[in-house]
Amino acid sequence: MRLEALLADITTLEVDAIVNAANTSLLGGGGVDGAIHRAAGPKLLEACRKLHGCPTGQVKATPGFRLPAKFVFHAVGPVWSDGTQDEDVLLASCYRRSLKLAFEHECASIAFPAISTGVYHFPLERAANIAVRTVREALAATPAASLEKVVFCCFNTQAETIYQALLNSL
Ligand code: ADP
Numbered sequence: 001m002r003l004e005a006l007l008a009d010i011t012t013l014e015v016d017a018i019v020n021a022a023n024t025s026l027l028g029g030g031g032v033d034g035a036i037h038r039a040a041g042p043k044l045l046e047a048c049r050k051l052h053g054c055p056t057g058q059v060k061a062t063p064g065f066r067l068p069a070k071f072v073f074h075a076v077g078p079v080w081s082d083g084t085q086d087e088d089v090l091l092a093s094c095y096r097r098s099l100k101l102a103f104e105h106e107c108a109s110i111a112f113p114a115i116s117t118g119v120y121h122f123p124l125e126r127a128a129n130i131a132v133r134t135v136r137e138a139l140a141a142t143p144a145a146s147l148e149k150v151v152f153c154c155f156n157t158q159a160e161t162i163y164q165a166l167l168n169s170l
Helices: 031-040 042-049 087-104 124-141 157-168
Strands: 002-007 017-022 059-063 071-076 109-112 149-154
Touching: 002 124, 002 157, 017 031, 017 087, 031 042, 042 059, 059 087, 071 087, 087 109, 087 124, 124 149, 124 157, 149 157
Parallel strands: 002 149, 017 071, 017 109, 109 149
Antiparallel strands: 059 071
């Protein structure tokens, strides 16, 4: 089992599933969501329309269409307020539920962006800690799972440094 931090555009990754940092409408947005929709093509929006939105902390799956990834797991992260609005729990839920979908779809590899750390303003270091801890716990609880690789896809060197330090301290 490998956990790795990678500096990359998540839309280019050849993994079974990529996770999208979506919003509750699931009808597209900016940031990583916009990049995923552009790369996947218009069929992704068509598929998302049929899902009728998604509550915060939950995740819904679609095919990857033109992406190298077979699946997109659309996770709705919390908007950061002040840390007292269940932000940590809701963010952890995104990671846990994405991994559950990966197990259900028998994925061997999955890549996560740093959910909520863009326009949703979740503090990056706090979010990365939650991401790595939640993934480790979920994998430990599911020893028979098909997953061989979990990628934390970083979009800048600051994020890469933070994730790398967390993974090195395991
Ligand atoms: P949110 O609304 O959940 O904050 P954003 O898309 O604004 O979502 O940002 C989430 C994270 O995704 C940020 O850390 C941002 O730097 C990163 N990001 C943006 N575009 C990409 C991309 N193409 N690949 C990977 N990560 C990306």
